Amino acid sequence: MKILLLGASGQLGQTLIPYLEQAGDLVTSARQGADEGLDLAHRGQASALIKKLAPDVIVNAAAYTQVEQAEQESEQAFAINRDGVAEVADAARAVGARLIHFSTDFVFDGRAAPYSETDTPAPLNVYGQSKLEGEQAISTSGCHHWIFRTSWVYNFKGNNFFNTMLRLAAERDALQVINDQRGTPTWTHTIARVVRRSLAEKGLADGIYHLCDDGSSSWYDFAREIFRLNGVPIKLTPIGQDAWPSKVERPADSRLITEKLQAALGWQPQSWQESLAECVAMKRETAGNA
Numbered sequence: 481m482k483i484l485l486l487g488a489s490g491q492l493g494q495t496l497i498p499y500l501e502q503a504g505d506l507v508t509s510a511r512q513g514a515d516e517g518l519d520l521a522h523r524g525q526a527s528a529l530i531k532k533l534a535p536d537v538i539v540n541a542a543a544y545t546q547v548e549q550a551e552q553e554s555e556q557a558f559a560i561n562r563d564g565v566a567e568v569a570d571a572a573r574a575v576g577a578r579l580i581h582f583s584t585d586f587v588f589d590g591r592a593a594p595y596s597e598t599d600t601p602a603p604l605n606v607y608g609q610s611k612l613e614g615e616q617a618i619s620t621s622g623c624h625h626w627i628f629r630t631s632w633v634y635n636f637k638g639n640n641f642f643n644t645m646l647r648l649a650a651e652r653d654a655l656q657v658i659n660d661q662r663g664t665p666t667w668t669h670t671i672a673r674v675v676r677r678s679l680a681e682k683g684l685a686d687g688i689y690h691l692c693d694d695g696s697s698s699w700y701d702f703a704r705e706i707f708r709l710n711g712v713p714i715k716l717t718p719i720g721q722d723a724w725p726s727k728v729e730r731p732a733d734s735r736l737i738t739e740k741l742q743a744a745l746g747w748q749p750q751s752w753q754e755s756l757a758e759c760v761a762m763k764r765e766t767a768g769n770a
């Protein structure tokens with residue numbers, strides 16, 4: 481099986497590499513530092529690469545992910561998350577490849593959680609809208625696809641809440657963290673394990689699946705557990721999102737129901753606390769080996 485990974489430099493892309501290497505012959509692509517250079521905002525590059533390589537599977541971990549900045553850079557967000565994805569999906573159909581794509585809890589407005597795949601999306605911000613239109617482009621393209629909607633993604637490497645908290649704690653004695661937005665922290669390895677399993681089992685039907693760790697938390701709960709597991713003493717104060725200076729509206733409750741994927745794959749998600757503990761253990765092991 482020939483697999484093409486897009487977005488190999490991102491936090492999810494980096495995690496996926498060893499899993500995909502086990503699953504087949506992997507070619508990585510990214511704007512820089514991968515087997516193949518690819519800018520999804522540059523029309524024609526993705527289709528040329530996909531037609532040249534003719535992979536059996538395309539895993540798209542590339543996306544415009546800067547939620548705040550997207551409000552000012554909406555053209556760029558749509559160029560990557562909608563138009564770039566549409567080009568990938570069309571090329572996947574042309575070469576007969578299966579497309580594995582990732583979307584977000586931010587397609588929902590947060591007023592009717594928990595959400596299943598049949599609930600109607602209503603994004604509150606540009607990022608969410610651009611990701612939703614990417615999903616729609618895939619669904620209408622006619623390519624074989626699995627779209628995994630996930631939430632609050634982190635690992636001990638990469639740009640994410642986990643690392644932001646630890647960086648801020650190294651600079652300050654006290655932190656205020658939002659306590660009235662709920663969702664589910666999801667470790668990149670949870671996603672990569674499901675991708676590996678989906679590829680191995682082969683029978684998963686085309687469509688959208690919600691994929692996240694089990695349970696839910698606020699950002700404050702998540703931060704508290706990050707500091708506890710990392711042994712970082714810090715004074716944490718819960719605050720409301722109204723007290724946080726942000727230019728962008730986010731869903732207040734974006735919990736996702738994962739029963740469809742559980743039933744289809746016979747998969748049981750572990751709790752977000754278990755995943756976080758595994759992540760911290762892996763971080764320690766990696767630091768110990770360095």
Ligand SMILES: NC(=O)c1ccc[n+]([C@@H]2O[C@H](COP(=O)([O-])OP(=O)(O)OC[C@H]3O[C@@H](n4cnc5c(N)ncnc54)[C@H](OP(=O)(O)O)[C@@H]3O)[C@@H](O)[C@H]2O)c1
Pocket residue numbers: 487488489490491492493510511512518519520521522540541542543544545560582583584585611629630631632633634638639640
């Ligand atoms: N992070 C979250 O909390 C979260 C939550 C729900 C869903 N998701 C979804 O999960 C997927 C993976 O996200 P992530 O957390 O791994 O994000 P990430 O760490 O920001 O990685 C995004 C990747 O996309 C690449 N990229 C950005 N613009 C590109 C372009 N024009 N052409 C080619 N590549 C481009 C980046 O490359 P560079 O290194 O060159 O910038 C990077 O490799 C995305 O689909 C995201 O929407 C993420």
